[in-house]
Amino acid sequence: xxxxxxxxxxxxxxxxxxxxxxxxxxxxxxxxxxxxxxxxxxxxxxxxxxxxxxxxxxxxxxxxxxxxxxxxxxxxxxxxxxxxxxxxxxxxxxxxxxxxxxxxxxxxxxxxxxxxxxxxxxxxxxxxxxxxxxxxxxxxxxxxxxxxxxxxxxxxxxxxxxxxxxxxxxxxxxxxxxxxxxxxxxxxxxxxxxxxxxxxxxxxxxxxxxxxxxxxxxxxxxxxxxxxxxxxxxxxxxxxxxxxxxxxxxxxxxxxxxxxxxxxxxxxxxxxxxxxxxxxxxxxxxxxxxxxxxxxxxxxxxxxxxxxxxxxxxxxxxxxxxxxxxxxxxxxxxxxxxxxxxxxxxxxxxxxxxxxxxxxxxxxxxxxxxxxxxxxxx
Amino acid sequence: xxxxxxxxxxxxxxxxxxxxxxxxxxxxxxxxxxxxxxxxxxxxxxxxxxxxxxxxxxxxxxxxxxxxxxxxxxxxxxxxxxxxxxxxxxxxxxxxxxxxxxxxxxxxxxxxxxxxxxxxxxxxxxxxxxxxxxxxxxxxxxxxxxxxxxxxxxxxxxxxxxxxxxxxxxxxxxxxxxxx
Amino acid sequence: xxxxxxxxxxxxxxxxxxxxxxxxxxxxxxxxxxxxxxxxxxxxxxxxxxxxxxxxxxxxxxxxxxxxxxxxxxxxxxxxxxxxxxxxxxxxxxxxxxxxxxxxxxxxxxxxxxxxxxxxxxxxxxxxxxxxxxxxxxxxxxxxxxxxxxxxxxxxxxxxxxxxxxxxxxxxxxxxxxxxxxxxxxxxxxxxxxxxxxxxxxxxxxxxxxxxxxxxxxxxxxxxxxxxxxxxxxxxxxxxxxxxxxxxxxxxxxxxxxxxxxxxxxxxxxxxxxxx
Numbered sequence: 001x002x003x004x005x006x007x008x009x010x011x012x013x014x015x016x017x018x019x020x021x022x023x024x025x026x027x028x029x030x031x032x033x034x035x036x037x038x039x040x041x042x043x044x045x046x047x048x049x050x051x052x053x054x055x056x057x058x059x060x061x062x063x064x065x066x067x068x069x070x071x072x073x074x075x076x077x078x079x080x081x082x083x084x085x086x087x088x089x090x091x092x093x094x095x096x097x098x099x100x101x102x103x104x105x106x107x108x109x110x111x112x113x114x115x116x117x118x119x120x121x122x123x124x125x126x127x128x129x130x131x132x133x134x135x136x137x138x139x140x141x142x143x144x145x146x147x148x149x150x151x152x153x154x155x156x157x158x159x160x161x162x163x164x165x166x167x168x169x170x171x172x173x174x175x176x177x178x179x180x181x182x183x184x185x186x187x188x189x190x191x192x193x194x195x196x197x198x199x200x201x202x203x204x205x206x207x208x209x210x211x212x213x214x215x216x217x218x219x220x221x222x223x224x225x226x227x228x229x230x231x232x233x234x235x236x237x238x239x240x241x242x243x244x245x246x247x248x249x250x251x252x253x254x255x256x257x258x259x260x261x262x263x264x265x266x267x268x269x270x271x272x273x274x275x276x277x278x279x280x281x282x283x284x285x286x287x288x289x290x291x292x293x294x295x296x297x298x299x300x301x302x303x304x305x306x307x308x309x310x311x312x313x314x315x316x317x318x319x320x321x322x323x324x325x326x327x328x329x330x331x332x333x334x335x336x337x338x339x340x341x342x343x344x345x346x347x348x349x350x351x352x353x354x355x356x357x358x359x360x361x362x363x364x365x366x367x368x369x370x371x372x373x374x375x376x377x378x
Numbered sequence: 379x380x381x382x383x384x385x386x387x388x389x390x391x392x393x394x395x396x397x398x399x400x401x402x403x404x405x406x407x408x409x410x411x412x413x414x415x416x417x418x419x420x421x422x423x424x425x426x427x428x429x430x431x432x433x434x435x436x437x438x439x440x441x442x443x444x445x446x447x448x449x450x451x452x453x454x455x456x457x458x459x460x461x462x463x464x465x466x467x468x469x470x471x472x473x474x475x476x477x478x479x480x481x482x483x484x485x486x487x488x489x490x491x492x493x494x495x496x497x498x499x500x501x502x503x504x505x506x507x508x509x510x511x512x513x514x515x516x517x518x519x520x521x522x523x524x525x526x527x528x529x530x531x532x533x534x535x536x537x538x539x540x541x542x543x544x545x546x547x548x549x550x551x552x553x554x555x556x557x558x
Numbered sequence: 559x560x561x562x563x564x565x566x567x568x569x570x571x572x573x574x575x576x577x578x579x580x581x582x583x584x585x586x587x588x589x590x591x592x593x594x595x596x597x598x599x600x601x602x603x604x605x606x607x608x609x610x611x612x613x614x615x616x617x618x619x620x621x622x623x624x625x626x627x628x629x630x631x632x633x634x635x636x637x638x639x640x641x642x643x644x645x646x647x648x649x650x651x652x653x654x655x656x657x658x659x660x661x662x663x664x665x666x667x668x669x670x671x672x673x674x675x676x677x678x679x680x681x682x683x684x685x686x687x688x689x690x691x692x693x694x695x696x697x698x699x700x701x702x703x704x705x706x707x708x709x710x711x712x713x714x715x716x717x718x719x720x721x722x723x724x725x726x727x728x729x730x731x732x733x734x735x736x737x738x739x740x741x742x743x744x745x746x747x748x749x750x751x752x753x754x755x756x757x758x759x760x761x762x763x764x765x766x767x768x769x770x771x772x773x774x775x776x777x778x779x780x781x782x783x784x785x786x787x788x789x790x791x792x793x794x795x796x797x798x799x800x801x802x803x804x805x806x807x808x809x810x811x812x813x814x815x816x817x818x819x820x821x822x823x824x825x826x827x828x829x830x831x832x833x834x
Contacts, residue, residue, distance in 0.1 A: 008404040008413070026642050047824045052641045054820075057667035061634035064627065064664075068638020071625065072646070076638070094628050178442050179400060179415040181407045221623040221639060222646045224602045228569075228618055230626035239572055239618060240626075285442065292440035367441050 004183040011149045011175040012037035014182050015105055016045065018153035019077050021190055024103075025051035026069030026076040029062040030084060033117045034173045035107040038079035059087035063104065067091060070100050071229065073220025075157055079105035081173075082115055085124055085131070092166050093132030094231045096254065099207070099215060101160035101195055103153070105169040107176040108284075108335075110362045119362030120173035122284055122335040126342075128168050129313045135251060137258035139265055140168040140313040142284040146180045152310065158193035159265060163257055164215040170312055172335070174285035174364060198225065207250075208236040215257055259314055267310035268319055272298060276305030278378040279323050279352075281344055282333040283309050286365055290333050293370035304374060315343050324348025329378055333357040333370055353377075382435040383521055384466070386447040387511065388457035391428040394508035395453070399430030401512050401530045406434040408526035414442045427457040434521050449519065451511055452477065453493060472514070489557060496549050506546035509535070513550020518558065524551070567591035567601070569621050576615055578686075580762035580774025582733035586680055587616045589736055590649070593743035604647045607636040609661055611653035611687050612761075613680035630661030633668045636675050644817035647747065648674070654681040655693040658714050662694070665716075669723035672751040673816035678743065679716055679754065682761040690764030701768045717756040721809045726751035729807040732758040732781040742807070751815045758785060758803065 009017070016038055019027075027042035029035075043053040052069065056062045062078045069076040080088055085106045095102045108124050110116025124131075128140040139159050143149040149171060156167040198204045198217045206227040207216045216236070219225040232240040233247045241247070258265065271291055273279065282290040287308045297304045307323050309316050324330065324344075330352050332341035341356040348354060357373045359365060385402065387395040399415045406413035417430045431444040446466035452458040453474045462471055462479075468487070473479070475492040491514060497507040509531060516527045528547065535543045560570065568591070577583045594604065604622040608614035610629035617624035623646075627635045632650050640648045650657075657665050657679055668675060684702060685691040692702035694714045701708060717730040727749040731739045739757060746753035760766065760777040771777050788806040791799065 006407065008400065008407050008415070026638070028638055047820070048827045050824055050828065052820060054637065054641055056634060056637070057663050060631060061637070061664055061667070064631040064634030065638030065641070068625075068635040068640075069642040070638075071635075072639045072642035074642045076642075090628055091631065174416070174442060177416060179403055180439075180442075181412065220643075221605050221625070222603055222643055226602060226621055226623055228624045228626070230618070231628055232626065239569075288440045288442055295440070364443060366445070 004185050006181060006183050008179050009146055009182045010037065010177060010179045011143070011146045011171060012107065012177065013041055014146045014150040015153045015169065015171070016041040017184065018150040019103065019157065020045060020049065021187055022154045022157035023075045023192060023194070024077050024157065025049070025074040026066065027051070027078065028054045028056050028065035028069065028076070029078045029080065030056055030059045032059070032081045032084045034109055034176050035079045035081040035084070035105060037176075038105055038107075042077070059084040060091065063088040063091040063095075063102075066102055067095050067100050070102050071221050073223070075101070075161070077103040077105065079107070081107045082109045082111050082117065083113065085127065089127070089131040090133075092138075093134060093136060095166040096132065096136040096138065097231055097233075098229050099164040099218070099254070100166070101164055101218070102166045103156045103160055103169060104166055105171065108170065108172040110360060116362040118173065120285065120335060120364055121360055121362070122172055122286060123339070123360055124170065125312060125334070125336065125339040128170050135255065137165075137255040138168065138313050139163070139165060139258060139311070140170045141267070141310060142170045142312045143175055143310070144284055144287045144308065145175065146178065147182050148310070149175060150182055150184070154190055155267070158191065161193045161195045162214065163261070164195065164218060165258065170284070172284050197223075205236045206238040207234060209253065214261070262314050262317065265311055265314060266316045266319070268316045269308040269310060271306040271308070273305035273307060273323070275303055276327055277303040278329050278374065279305050279307050279327045280331045280333055280370065280374070281307045281309070281320070281323070281340070283312060283340065286333055286335055289365045289367050290370055292367040293374065296367065296371050297374055302374065302378060304378065312340070315347065317347055320344060320347045321351070324351035327352055329353045329355065331355045331357050331370075331373055331377065333365055335365060336360050381437065382433055382439065383449065383519070384444040384447045385432040385434070385515070386444055386450045386461055386464075387430045387432070388450060388461040389428060389453035389508075390457065391426055393428070393453055394505070395428055396430040397534060398508040398512050399432045401509075401527065401534055402432045402434070402515065402522060404530040404534070405516070405522035405526040408529055409523050411436060411522075412439055414439050416442060427454065427460045429457065429461050449515070451515060453507060453511070472518075491553060491557060493550075493553070496553055497546060500549050501542060501546045503542060506543055509543050509546035510550040510553065513547040514554045517551040517554035563588065563591050563595060567594065567621055568619055572619050575619055577612060578763040580760070580766075580777070581612070582682070582759040582774075582778070583613050583616060583680055585733050585736065586613075586678070586739065586757050586759060587619065587651075589739045590651075590678060590743055591620070593740045593747065596740065597744055597747060599647055599747070603645065604649065605636070605639055606649045606651060607632045607639070608651045609656040611656045611685070612682075613651055613653040614656060616651045630656050630659070631664065632656065633661060633664040633675065633677065637668055637671075637673055640673055640675055641817055641820065644674070644821065648676070649747065650675055650677045652677060652679055653686070654679060654683060654695040654716065655685045658694045658716050658719065665720065666723035669720045669725040669752045669754070671816040672724055672726055672813050674750050674752070676743075676746045676749075676753045676755070677720070678746075679756045680759045681716060681756050682759040682765060683713075684761050684765040686761045686764050690768055700765075703764075703768070717754060717808050720752070720754035724752070725754050725809060726811050726813050727753035728809045729754070730756040730758065730805045732785050732805060733760060734778050734781040735785070735805070745807075745810070749810070750818070751813060758805070
């Protein structure tokens, strides 16, 4: 048994701890509640490990500088909430098309606009997928606990590096701010993935996919390869291309590198699903409410289980389809007015009847509400 | 759920109720129990009534928020009015000695304790009232071991203030023994 | 027949460039490579960043580490690169709209931090890429496709803006004054801190046509006639000052540089070297 350090830790703090263990060396951001602790803790810790922290002049500059840090070869992160996530969208698209590894933490709060700055919500689920303009694939992960925030942040860095893509850690105010027990593994016990870089003297084309690779190799600026990065559609040389044929190839590769690797990217959890006749699908902190409710419902004899997507995007399509085939009815419980429920409906089609339980007034869903809804529709 | 204890610590912003919550949760974890601490954010954390919540349990805690506290400790009148009346049936309300309970206030068990005065007179600093409160709760409820509480206090308070806080903790324990 | 400079520093395979006949972007871009050549900088160590606009296409033609980013955000990306690897020579190429409108906030804060980035502004007083809309440097009363009745805005003085915001080097020259431009570029790149060279440029296609400024050659003549060194300007009799624009060095001082200061923080905490 390897040694683990047990601590009481806040979700946001666990996120930075994990980022550092994953190799984060660069953080750029802008203060915004409820994500600010991520910047504060990064500013304290990064220079101690030779890393860099910078508080930029706005949210847009925060993600832009973080992308710059990644291009210079450092594992980079930025963090935000609510309005800041909206402001970052254009450059999320930039990181997607230019294939720059980057972790973006969004500690969700109530919206739209300034909304409910200190209250939890899960209203950015669709924005995480479609917030930036244009077609692209994205990875978004949603933790339900402090421990899972740690694990998911490590995973986020690994996926960002492996697939050369922005990865969104879609947490919420509840998980970000609460303190609970965390067991921090020894650094040697954590799997760390680093981007593949071209070998010295290699004939390098920055966006050429080599046989056996998932994504093109990525040289840091200043390593002697002198190449071009642009947010325009580009060919494998990295230079802009207006060719529709090239645009097609590029876009399909960008999307398929994520969609075709769902089995590697998708994480989920099930609770009491073995004999379930009804299912509740829920994620992030709301899944804890549901878990609590399911225990009550089970005590009352209702055969209900929880399916909890940890990877929100790409969705656990295969598994959610299975849930739809297995149960008669599904409730999707989330802190919004109806977002992931649309994805579930899209996947299960007519296999099961899908209901929504949600709210976006700044209050978490209570176990009693879930129990009541289940009794009503199941 | 049955072996869960839900605690709400209320006071005014700046009284260190969050720190008190963190210490209780940490002590529980040092005792190998499960604990969650959460708090109110925003303007109220910087003045006005503020609260910190702790759940201590022997098994996994699903729902992380306090619904009906088994115990509310409040140091100010305002916080008592705001957070004092949501107690579970049979729950315990611990309030500072000068707080007046409004008429019709429903609580089966109320204890008035001189927490602020103890901090001020016996330790010499009102600012350690939160640690006196921690000592009181720890001794009164026996939820966490004294060894763990001490360890948590010393690990969380600012460097140089350890002796003062240790004294405050002992005063809290003594206070609880005198009330029991 | 391509010159040695072009052979060495341009990506010949990407030429011809997209700029219109008469545009001064080529002159300014070439002057930058001459300055880099004369300074003897390591080509592999140079990063040229840009935002969006006509001038922001320049990095694509230059054989360095080049980054074409989002509109206005070039300096924010450049700040990340420079802080992540302070050994790199980071140069930003931007237009007037890019750096002083949508990217204005990044400009003043990069200048305030005194981070060692050289910003070269191709100021043609118009949005060229989108077809001639007025920019923050379009003179009052001038016309643009979004100022068909004459511009009522007051223009920014970008070099002075950078100076006021904290740049340790700021100067202005024109696309006509090539030798001075090369010298300013060299001084700006050599300065350890935030440097700005504003180059008054011409856009015959949009600005020129809308404002009846004549051909590219005539507009170059206008740059030559209208711009005067700030020292010489002070000595002019009052009646000759009308219509003149100032060029010259507005600021050239030494102050602590951002990434060096950050390195001091790291070293103080680690009691040793950064591992970057």
